[in-house]
Amino acid sequence: MKKNIKLSFIMAFLITITAVIHQRKTGPTYPKKIDVEIENKIYNLKFIRSFGGDGDAEINLEIPNKNVIGNIFYKKYPSNKDENFKKVVFLREKKFLKAKLPHQKPAGKLIYFVVLNSENKEFTLLKEEPTIIRFKSEVPNLILIPHILFMFLAMFLSNLSGMLAFFKNDDFKKYSILTVVFLFLGGMILGPLVQKYAFDEFWTGIPFGWDLTDNKTLLSFTFWLIALIFNFKRKKRFIVIIASVVLLLVYSIPHSLYGSELNHKTGKIIQG
DSSP, X not given: OHHHHHHHHHHHHHHHHHHHHHHHHHOTTSOEEEEEEETTXXXXXXXXOEEESSSOEEXXXXXXXXXXXXXXXXXXXXXXXXXXXXXXXXXXXXXXXXXXXXXXXXXXXXXXXXXXXXXXXXXXXXXXXXXXXXXXXXXXXXXXXXXXXXXXXXXXXHHHHHHHHHTTOTXXXXXXXXXXXXXXXXXXXXXXXXXXXXXXXXXXXXXTOOOHHHHHHXXXXXXXXXXXXXXXXXXXXXXXXXXXXXXXXXXXXXTTTTOEEEOTTTOOEEEO
């Protein structure tokens, strides 16, 4: 039994870490990284896809070669096909090329691509798959950090509860309670507060909208609440296992996919 407990903790932690890494690599708001070879040297460039704050979004490309110059082209997203891209010239600051994309209202998006030039050669980056950046207001760390921490703990405890239930260890009940507590605090309380600060909307999921982040949180919490109710007097391990699998699948969905999006014409926030 002790071996099962230790194995459950290890497996739950590894599953949680793997899910977190997967989410970070696939999420639409995490920076897009590409490699480009210029004058026989490969540069690892990073293009941001999310910006929080009041100012303009700065694009920094680390290219020490002073022969390299470039422009960034952008327009609002979504927009009409006939709308032209606007141009901003990259300015050199030591080993960096820097350009700023104009600030947008919360949930407002811009689509952009980059053209670099060196020794009469042109390098067009991201035009086939242009990068979309979403703007948001700054979220206080006192809310953001506990939200991230509680959601991580909820994920870990969910995996742990599922593993213990699978190994028929009765401790799954107390960890199931903790799962629901942290999922409620992190997802149902702090989650809407984060969204309110970032996009000026508490909740854009069901029944008010189809925001995937809100809806997947609601789905996970509902499954875990049902699992907790069914295990209040009896032991229904299979329901706990199902709830843990549901949360794992939901957590694996890229964060902010089909998230809040500003309609530039109406000025209202919709779902992407």
